[in-house]
Amino acid sequence: MSLPQGVTSQRVQTSRLDTHYLRSGADDGVPVVFVHGNVSSGRFYAELMASLPDTVLALAPDLRGFGDSEPAPIDATRGVKDFADDVRAFMTALGIGTADRPAHLVGWSVGGGVVMQVAATDPTGIASLLLEAPMSPYGFGGTKDAAGTPCFADWAGTGGGTANPDFVKRLGDKDTSADADTSPRSIMNTYYVKPPFSFPAELEDDYVASMVAISVGEDHYPGDLTSSENWPTVAPGTKGINNAISGKWCDVSAFSSIDPKPPVVWIRGADDQIVSDTSLFDFGFLGQIGAVPGWPGEDVFPAQPMIGQTRAVLDAYRAGGGQVDEVVLADCGHSPHLEHPQTFQARLLALL
DSSP: OOOOTTOEEEEEEOSSOEEEEEEESOTTSEEEEEEOOTTOOGGGGHHHHHHSOTTEEEEEEOOTTSTTSOOOOOBGGGTTHHHHHHHHHHHHHHTOSSSSSOEEEEEETHHHHHHHHHHHHOOTTEEEEEEESOOOTTOSSSBOSTTOOBSSTTOTTOSGGGSOHHHHHHHHTTOOOOSSTTSHHHHIIIIISOTTOOOOHHHHHHHHHHHTTSOEETTSEEOOEEEOSSTTSEEEOSBSHHHHTSTTTOOOGGGGGOSSOOOEEEEEETTOSSSSTTOTTOHHHHHHTTSSTTOOOTTTSOOOOHHHHHHHHHHHHHHTTOOEEEEEESSOOSOHHHHSHHHHHHHHHHHO
16 A cells, blocks of 8 residues: 555554554644545545645554454444544543643544544533534434434344445455445446546556455444344344444434534535435435335335435534534535545644
């Protein structure tokens, strides 16, 4: 894996696991922790980190089972708390995220839910949060309203069984080709960004390599599953990342009531195909457009209102005295820091 100048690859043994991370900036700089999303790693933040001033100590850990960190199993019944506790332990090991040396948290996609959970568990030492295209506070899929009400009591249509089997196989095979629509490279270029956005060839190779570094299996990606009598016949299991982000186990809406309330910036692309009210990864929307047969209809299983759910929680945060700025970028998909790096950096530095 190549890295831009000024960014180094390091490891630290925390109280929870052996963590690989990228680092840039001065040791005494303002700490910023970048938390990646599903099927990615800290490598996706390296170019942004290299562009930051030396006065920023930028740190991008790989979550458990991703990148080069220890593939410790994921207990999905804790929602994203395994990841949140890992991030807190990572900060503790490096001496940041304390009252004396607070850290700023940046969370992308699932990472947005993780940093919200970090703050919801204990907001001590959190200076601010930048939520980049964050997943809904009520998890991914299977909910019908702004309050996160489930479509079915068993949370059918969420969890490990919702992952595309060929995509899972290609991840396990470390496939870096563009031979199919379900190859990791094709998924990244189609959904992580808004086409026709394209990466420089070497950079694209590095990102794809970091995607396929993921641990595949029941304890990791996508996790286990259970069958269901409800559409689309699969429900979440108890292990792995996709079950951890099922609303059955994941609910970080308590973030709205934390005290103290650090400032929040919510930044997202207007053309996001992953986290949106018309997500092409949400069974409710896929059923609505006829991509998955047997859809029980809008009254039973509507598309998840992901944006509305996030806005409702952040509105409650604001009503409780918190500062929230919402930034929507035109001509941008799921990755503002990759697609509009200068705008993203400016927003981050203003927050710091």
